[in-house]
Amino acid sequence: MLVACWSVKGGSGTTVVATALALVAARHSLGGALLADLAGDVPAVLGLPEPAGPGLLQWAAAGSEVGSEALNRLEQPGAPRLALLARGRGEAGALDACDVGERLLAALSPTADASGRPVVVDCGVPAEGSAAAAVASGASLSLLVIRPCYLALRRAVASRVRPSAVILVDEPGRALDRRDVEDALGVPVRAVVRTSDTVARAVDAGILAARMPRDLARALAGVTE
Numbered sequence: 621m622l623v624a625c626w627s628v629k630g631g632s633g634t635t636v637v638a639t640a641l642a643l644v645a646a647r648h649s650l651g652g653a654l655l656a657d658l659a660g661d662v663p664a665v666l667g668l669p670e671p672a673g674p675g676l677l678q679w680a681a682a683g684s685e686v687g688s689e690a691l692n693r694l695e696q697p698g699a700p701r702l703a704l705l706a707r708g709r710g711e712a713g714a715l716d717a718c719d720v721g722e723r724l725l726a727a728l729s730p731t732a733d734a735s736g737r738p739v740v741v742d743c744g745v746p747a748e749g750s751a752a753a754a755v756a757s758g759a760s761l762s763l764l765v766i767r768p769c770y771l772a773l774r775r776a777v778a779s780r781v782r783p784s785a786v787i788l789v790d791e792p793g794r795a796l797d798r799r800d801v802e803d804a805l806g807v808p809v810r811a812v813v814r815t816s817d818t819v820a821r822a823v824d825a826g827i828l829a830a831r832m833p834r835d836l837a838r839a840l841a842g843v844t845e
């Protein structure tokens with residue numbers, strides 16, 4: 621399964637959800653899991669130093685002759701049982717092209733991966749025509765991560781990328797609820813993640829992988845199965 625997590629607004633919780641989903645999937649898969657970071661914040665959420673070497677950006681810039689084996693060589697340890705494909709440093713450049721997204725989808729699809737690992741991609745807020753938009757559109761599960769907020773919902777309704785399901789990052793005091801989101805977008809809410817001090821603190825301290833908050837793991841259990 622290739623799962624894309626994306627959002628229509630920064631600060632939605634996309635990177636936290638993508639990272640937590642990959643960590644949960646890694647626990648339940650014999651061969652572990654792979655987390656590909658098109659947005660750039662995953663190492664910080666995993667509590668890792670900024671990766672120095674080449675990443676997805678450099679793979680994309682190297683052109684179409686470079687295949688999935690080259691991508692395998694860029695993997696680094698993200699957490700126990702979780703491999704990380706870092707974004708790589710630099711301006712978006714080559715990642716602005718949607719054909720790169722198609723190549724990436726083909727190279728990352730678990731059928732192309734000998735171990736059949738589940739793959740989670742953090743697509744951030746995909747710009748129109750970008751590799752992230754192509755991955756978010758072509759993934760076997762395209763998850764829109766959204767807070768139940770009117771401004772985000774109207775962007776989601778207008779988005780060219782259509783999700784297959786929604787991960788709702790709920791916070792107290794919102795007027796909109798799960799039903800409103802499902803009615804507006806016409807797709808199911810697959811999981812509700814509640815905002816909590818425990819998650820916020822674990823992210824800020826870079827210990828999400830080492831001490832995954834139980835509520836977060838429970839909310840996301842089964843999403844990638």
Ligand SMILES: Nc1ncnc2c1ncn2[C@@H]1O[C@H](COP(=O)(O)OP(=O)(O)O)[C@@H](O)[C@H]1O
Nearest residue numbers: 630631632633634635636814815816819820823
């Ligand atoms: N479930 C949650 N509970 C509390 N804080 C959260 C939760 N999910 C995300 N956050 C916080 O919200 C901020 C934005 O999260 P992030 O995953 O970086 O969003 P995005 O990737 O959509 O920009 C971070 O400071 C993060 O710690």
Ligand SMILES: [Mg+2]
Nearest residue numbers: 634635659661
């Ligand atoms: Mg992010």
